[in-house]
Amino acid sequence: MRTEAEFLAEGPRVGIRHFTLADAAEFTALAATSRPLHGPWLAPPADPESYATYAQRLITDPTRHGFLVCERADGRIAGFININNVVAGAFLSGTLGYGAFAHAAGRGLMSEGLDLVLRYAFTAVGLHRLEANIQPANTGSVNLVRRAGFRLEGYSPDFLFIEGAWRDHERWAITTEMRRAKGTGRAGRAGDAGHARDAGAAGAAGRAAEAD
Numbered sequence: 001m002r003t004e005a006e007f008l009a010e011g012p013r014v015g016i017r018h019f020t021l022a023d024a025a026e027f028t029a030l031a032a033t034s035r036p037l038h039g040p041w042l043a044p045p046a047d048p049e050s051y052a053t054y055a056q057r058l059i060t061d062p063t064r065h066g067f068l069v070c071e072r073a074d075g076r077i078a079g080f081i082n083i084n085n086v087v088a089g090a091f092l093s094g095t096l097g098y099g100a101f102a103h104a105a106g107r108g109l110m111s112e113g114l115d116l117v118l119r120y121a122f123t124a125v126g127l128h129r130l131e132a133n134i135q136p137a138n139t140g141s142v143n144l145v146r147r148a149g150f151r152l153e154g155y156s157p158d159f160l161f162i163e164g165a166w167r168d169h170e171r172w173a174i175t176t177e178m179r180r181a182k183g184t185g186r187a188g189r190a191g192d193a194g195h196a197r198d199a200g201a202a203g204a205a206g207r208a209a210e211a212d
Contacts (some may be wrong), residue, residue, distance in 0.1 A: 008067070008124070009116040014078060014109050016116045019055045019066040024048050026077055027055075027068075030101040037102045040163050041138050044080070044099055058082060065094070065125060069113030071104075078104035081117045083130065092128035094121065098141075114148050122176045129176075133159060133169040142170070149182040150174045 007015030031038075031046040038044070045051040058066030065083040070076060079100035086094040096117075100110045121127045132150060134141045150172040158166035 007070070007072075009120050010072065011112040011116055013072060014069050014112050014116070015072050016067040016069055016081070016113055016120065019058050019068055019080075021052060021055055021059075023055070023068065023077070024051045027051055027080075030077060030103075034099075034102040037105055038099060041135065041141070042097075042099050062086070065121070067113075067117050067120075069100075069104075069110060069116075071109065076103075077101065078107075078109040079113060081110075081113060083117070083121055083125070083127075086125075086127070092126065094125075094127055094130055096130055096132040098132075098144075111144060111147060114144065118148065118174065118179060122179060127176075129173055131171060131173040133171055135162075135167050136170055142172070145172045145174075148174065149178055151178070 006017045008018070009016050025048075027044070028046050028048060028051050031044040034044075035046070045054045055066070058064050063084070063086045065086065067081045067083075068077050069079045069081060071078055079098065081096065081098040083094040084097055098110065098114070104110065118130065121130060131153075132141070132145050133156070134145070136142075136155075151174070152170060153173050154171045155168065156171060157168045159169040160167055
């Protein structure tokens with residue numbers, strides 16, 4: 001657990017901060033207890049060695065940005081949102097991967113956290129577009145990005161190799177122009193609006209986009 005002073009951005013209930021190697025014990029314990037929630041959609045590292053490799057990549061690779069979504073009340077990690085495959089130049093785009101932990105599922109915390117990450121990505125990181133690739137049956141994840149203002153841009157058969165098979169994915173995306181049009185430039189609004197609707201959605205971000 002960390003203090004609010006380390007948050008990159010804050011909403012009413014959560015803040016976002018970067019991964020550290022010191023988060024290994026808390027992160028892996030939460031990942032292990034959240035396996036039933038994550039089901040076939042993702043498998044975050046649940047042992048210290050895997051976490052060290054995973055976090056080090058997010059910390060050192062300039063094409064990745066990793067964020068922990070933490071409750072402001074006690075600093076506990078609620079979930080994670082990563083921006084992967086960042087391309088600069090004329091593209092200025094990245095791909096999202098995310099997941100909630102079991103104790104945070106259904107509480108709207110990831111909606112609030114995603115709003116914070118989007119604002120940070122489009123300002124501090126300087127990106128123009130973010131994409132989330134989601135299996136069609138992953139309704140919780142689809143609901144999360146739809147609430148955040150993403151649009152469905154396409155369908156890709158046999159897109160990612162997950163759990164021993166090539167899985168079909170929907171491609172959802174959002175741009176800076178879409179954010180401005182939706183009027184969600186300030187932190188916390190998406191989380192407040194999404195809180196009630198997250199209930200019963202199997203942890204609206206807990207079943208996540210499969211990119212790591």
